[in-house]
Every structure is written in structure tokens, then in C-alpha cells.
Amino acid sequence: MAAVLAAPALAQETMVIGVSIPAATHGWAGGMNYFAQTTVDRLEETYPQLDFVLATASDPARQVNDIEDMMATRGIDALVVLPFESEPLTGPVMAVSEAGVWVTVVDRGLAVEGIEDLYVAGNNPDFGRVSGEYMVSAMPDGGQIVVLRGIPTTIDNERVEGFQAAIEGSGIEIIGMEHGNWNRDTSFTVMQDFLSRHPQIDAVWASDDDMAVGVLAAIEAAGRSDIQFVLGGAGMKEMIQRVMEGDTMIPADVTYPPSMIATAIELTAVGLVSSAPVSGEFIIGSVLVTQDNAEDFYYPDSPF
Numbered sequence: 103m104a105a106v107l108a109a110p111a112l113a114q115e116t117m118v119i120g121v122s123i124p125a126a127t128h129g130w131a132g133g134m135n136y137f138a139q140t141t142v143d144r145l146e147e148t149y150p151q152l153d154f155v156l157a158t159a160s161d162p163a164r165q166v167n168d169i170e171d172m173m174a175t176r177g178i179d180a181l182v183v184l185p186f187e188s189e190p191l192t193g194p195v196m197a198v199s200e201a202g203v204w205v206t207v208v209d210r211g212l213a214v215e216g217i218e219d220l221y222v223a224g225n226n227p228d229f230g231r232v233s234g235e236y237m238v239s240a241m242p243d244g245g246q247i248v249v250l251r252g253i254p255t256t257i258d259n260e261r262v263e264g265f266q267a268a269i270e271g272s273g274i275e276i277i278g279m280e281h282g283n284w285n286r287d288t289s290f291t292v293m294q295d296f297l298s299r300h301p302q303i304d305a306v307w308a309s310d311d312d313m314a315v316g317v318l319a320a321i322e323a324a325g326r327s328d329i330q331f332v333l334g335g336a337g338m339k340e341m342i343q344r345v346m347e348g349d350t351m352i353p354a355d356v357t358y359p360p361s362m363i364a365t366a367i368e369l370t371a372v373g374l375v376s377s378a379p380v381s382g383e384f385i386i387g388s389v390l391v392t393q394d395n396a397e398d399f400y401y402p403d404s405p406f
Contacts (some may be wrong), residue, residue, distance in 0.1 A: 116153050117153070117176075117177050117374050118152075118153045118179055118180075119153070119177040119179065119182065120154075120180070120181045120369070121138055121154060121183075122157050122168050123135065123158055123363065126158070127160065129338055130310065131340070134184070134362075137360060137364045137365065138364070142154045143383070152374065152375065155178070162185075162186045162191060163190070164191075165185070165186045165191060169181065169198060173198060173203070179204065180197050180206065180370050181204070181205050182363075182370050183206070183207055184254075185366065187254060192212040195212060195218075198316065202274060204223075204370065205219050206220040206370045208221075209223050209224070209257060209362065210255040210256065211255070211256040219381045220369060220373070220382065221382075221383045222362055222365055222366035222384045223257065224386045227260045227263065228387055228388045229261050229264065229356055229388040230263065230309075231268045233264075237265075237268075237269055237271055238272045240354075241304065244275070245330075246274075246304050246396075247274055248303055249265070249307045250289055250293070250307070252310055258375060262279075266279075267274075271305050278296050280292045280296075284310050284320075285376070286312050286316040287316060289312070289314075289317055290317070294324070301328075303326075304329065305331050305333070306332045306333070306335050308334045310334055310336055312334075313334065314334030314341065314352070315334075315340075318352075329351075331348075331350065331351055332352060332355050333355075334355060334356075335357075336355075336357070336358040336359075336360070337357045337391065338406055339400060339401055339406065342391060342396050345391055345392065346396040346397060355391040355396075356388050356390055356391065357389045357391060357399060365384060369384065
């Protein structure tokens with residue numbers, strides 16, 4: 103009887119989920135890596151029939167190689183991918199989908215719509231809109247601002263479009279816009295260039311907290327006092343703390359949680375082990391963080 107009861111468990115097929123994400127090149131990505139690893143560890147204990155392979159890539163070419171290796175050597179049943187960049191990953195991920203593998207895309211969408219089975223992301227148009235509406239409320243008389251964009255991706259486009267729509271007709275003029283690539287050092291250099299070219303800048307939309315760190319360092323190094331404030335985003339704990347403390351240079355922030363990777367991995371796992379419908383879109387809204395509610399978004403033990 104024991105042998106008969108054990109047979110189904112022994113025969114149970116192990117399914118493999120590949121998780122391909124960018125390396126921790128900036129704070130948000132560091133938080134995302136943390137949540138990816140902890141989620142994989144937890145789900146491997148929860149679902150013995152699942153195996154996970156997690157790979158981090160420092161550039162798009164490496165990420166493509168990682169995904170191809172998962173297909174060739176691990177025979178993955180599902181892929182959770184946060185593209186390093188949209189365009190270079192579109193073809194390789196399409197090939198995975200065409201091979202019959204479930205595809206979950208996270209955060210940075212692909213350049214072609216409809217490839218993925220599940221899309222998990224923050225609400226990027228909303229992120230831009232909330233940021234723009236705050237700028238309008240903080241600058242009722244208008245003014246000149248510079249904008250730092252992220253890595254060239256569909257979500258960056260959505261954020262900028264949402265922001266531009268929100269400030270339209272407000273008297274706020276964008277006098278400079280460059281890619282800071284969600285990187286502190288790059289953003290420091292970009293902001294230095296803005297400062298050298300523009301004698302008057304009223305505010306900065308850094309659109310990301312890591313980029314805001316670089317922007318603030320450049321402003322301090324230049325000794326400029328004309329910039330009223332810098333608006334970042336994503337909820338870095340150091341920035342949330344500055345909002346809590348009433349720092350006039352960081353009066354607000356906009357949420358975009360790196361823990362969304364955990365949501366994506368978990369939904370994918372549930373889809374494999376059960377009949378629960380998980381296809382479609384799972385979109386996480388953005389919230390404006392001010393001194394009034396900052397305490398609700400401050401997580402001192404978080405890696406980000």
C-alpha cells in the first residue's frame with residue numbers, strides 16, 4: 103500500500119521557471135534582485151514540484167544569452183523576464199513564446215505587443231501623470247525645469263508622455279531632457295551638463311530616486327541655489343525619510359515598488375501548479391508621497 107501511495111509523488115513532473123532580470127546596477131534594481139531571490143527561495147519550499155533558475159544580467163546581450171541557455175539546458179516551462187532594454191529582448195522573448203513556453207514580462211515592456219501571457223508592472227503613465235500634477239501644484243506660476251529620463255524602454259516613454267500631458271498649459275517649460283539611465287553616476291554627469299548650459303533652472307524631474315541622488319550631488323557641487331526642488335520616484339527609503347523630515351529639496355516622491363517582481367514570480371508559479379487564471383495584466387498604481395503620508399511608505403529594513 104505504501105508503494106502504491108508513493109507512486110504518484112514519484113511520477114510527478116518537475117516544472118522549471120526561469121527568472122531573467124537585470125543585475126543590481128542601481129538601487130531599484132538592487133531591491134528587485136532582493137525580492138526575486140527571496141521569492142524564489144520561498145516558492146521552492148512551498149511548491150516541491152517547481153524548480154527555479156534565476157539569472158541576473160549586466161547588459162542586454164548577457165540577458166539574451168541567459169534566456170537562450172535556460173531554453174537549451176534547463177527546458178524551462180515558464181519565463182519571468184524583466185527586460186534590460188525593450189528592443190534587444192523582444193526577438194529572443196518572442197522565440198521563447200513561440201516555443202510554447204509561458205512568458206511573464208515585468209516592468210519594462212517589449213517593443214512588440216502581445217508576446218507575453220502575463221504582464222506585471224507599475225502604472226507608468228500614472229507615474230508620469232502623478233509626477234507632473236505634483237510639479238504643477240508646486241509651481242503654480244510655472245517655471246523652467248530639466249528632465250532626466252531612464253533607460254530607453256517602453257515604460258520610460260509612457261512615463262514621459264504622462265508627465266508631459268500633465269504639465270501641458272501650466273506654464274512649466276522643459277528646457278532640457280536627457281537619459282540618465284536610472285544611474286546615479288550618469289545622472290550626476292547629465293545634471294552637470296544641464297547646470298553648465300542653463301543659468302536658471304527652477305526644478306528637476308529626476309523621475310527616479312537613484313537619478314535624484316546624482317542630481318542632488320551635482321547641484322551641491324556646483325553651489326547652485328536657483329533649483330527649488332528635485333522630484334524623483336520609486337520610494338527609496340532614504341528619499342522617503344527626507345520627505346518625512348520636511349526636506350525642502352525633496353518635498354515629495356512617487357511610488358513604484360521593486361517588489362512587483364515577487365508578484366510576477368508568484369502569479370507565474372500559481373499558474374503552473376493550479377488551474378487559476380493568471381493571464382492578462384496586473385498593474386500596480388502609483389501614489390504621491392508627501393510629508394503627510396510618508397511614514398506609511400518608509401521601510402527602514404528594506405534594501406531599497
